[in-house]
Amino acid sequence: MSVQVYQHTLKSPALFAGVGVHAGAYTRVSVKPAGVDAGIVFVRTDITDRDNVVPARGRAVCKTQLGTVISNEAGVTVATIEHLMAALVMLGVDNAVVELDGPEMPIMDGSSAPFVRVLDRAGLRSQDVARTYIEILDTVEVLDGDKRATLRPADAFEVAFDIAFDSAAIGRQSVDLAMDEQAFRDELADCRTFGFLSDVEALRAMGLARGGDMNNCVVIDGDEVLNPEGLRRPDEFVRHKALDAIGDLFLLGAPLLGRFEGVLAGHGLNNALVRALLARPDAWRVTTFAEALRQVG
Incomplete structure (x- = not known):
């Protein structure tokens, strides 16, 4: 069994940009390090008039037509998160802040491979708390x-x-x-x-x-x-x-x-x-x- 002892975050920000497959809007993304037990949190930097923080949690899912969309209580949404989420969990990233300046994650080439490459370049840092x-x-x-x-x-x-x-x-x-x-x-x-x-x-x-x-x-x-x-x-x-x-x-x-x-x-x-x-x-x-x-x- 392959398991990871400690929680991990990124060593440095992972930067990328691209077009969303549904909205078609060009979006810039920075996946940044986060503290222990923070989990994965999305932040819509283009929204400043209300709460723009959207934690990645199952009960936050508000739409599932051709992609997974999460929202917060202020109605702020982030769409098409699943390919990045798959890369994060399988590469062992427990804690990260995903900042993006648009409503939808870039689709990149339609797979998780581009996210794997940018996360590899950023590198991971072990955190002195047990992974759950x-x-x-x-x-x-x-x-x-x-x-x-x-x-x-x-x-x-x-x-x-x-x-x-x-x-x-x-x-x-x-x-x-x-x-x-x-x-x-x-x-x-x-x-x-x-x-x-x-x-x-x-x-x-x-x-x-x-x-x-x-x-x-x-x-x-x-x-x-x-x-x-x-x-x-x-x-x-x-x-x-x-x-x-x-x-x-x-x-x-x-x-x-x-x-x-x-x-x-x-x-x-x-x-x-x-x-x-x-x-x-x-x-x-x-x-x-x-x-x-x-x-x-």
Whole structure:
């Protein structure tokens, strides 16, 4: 089992900028060091007339259509946080302040890989306080028709996902991985978001996908992938779904010791699972490295 003893933050700010996939606005971001037990907090620097601090927590999620959006009590929102959240938790960043001057995180290339690179350049600093984990003690599951999201007890963090699409470009795909930092880097981080060309007009009419193109999304037309470079992996689609789930689960406020299973699930069901777990205090506990090792034996 790969676990981290102490909490970590960044050594120096991680700076990047880019266009949001939905709003289409250019946004600058600085991920800064934070103190112990601070967690991940987003700050909208473009808002000065009300509370602009939005903690990354499961109950703060206000929208899950094609991305995860969080808000605070003042109505300030931050959209499309899941790809950065996945990179933060899997690289071992417990505490950080994410300052951005717009409503949506940059989509970059549609994966977590650009965030991994900027976090690597910034480097991590160990903090002299034990890292906490959320250990799953009992199965928690949410259902929506044929869609399912489940957390089960396990000795380490595992992620499994199944998807099925009518398009021959995707079809049925499954992935099942023991997930630690190296596995995330090797297996999931570079897998991009995807969408169907037939949906673009309707999405843009709803104010979505205005910044989406083949530089930051795998675009499918019928049974064909339109991106000239093709796919990064034959099963890039299901791997990106697993990446999304990891980011959504970090809204629990700590990394998991448990197994996640998603079947045809998306951001909405992922957040429903987070809320279901929080509502079942008997199904989980907060543990540390030493306690986790004793559990594994």
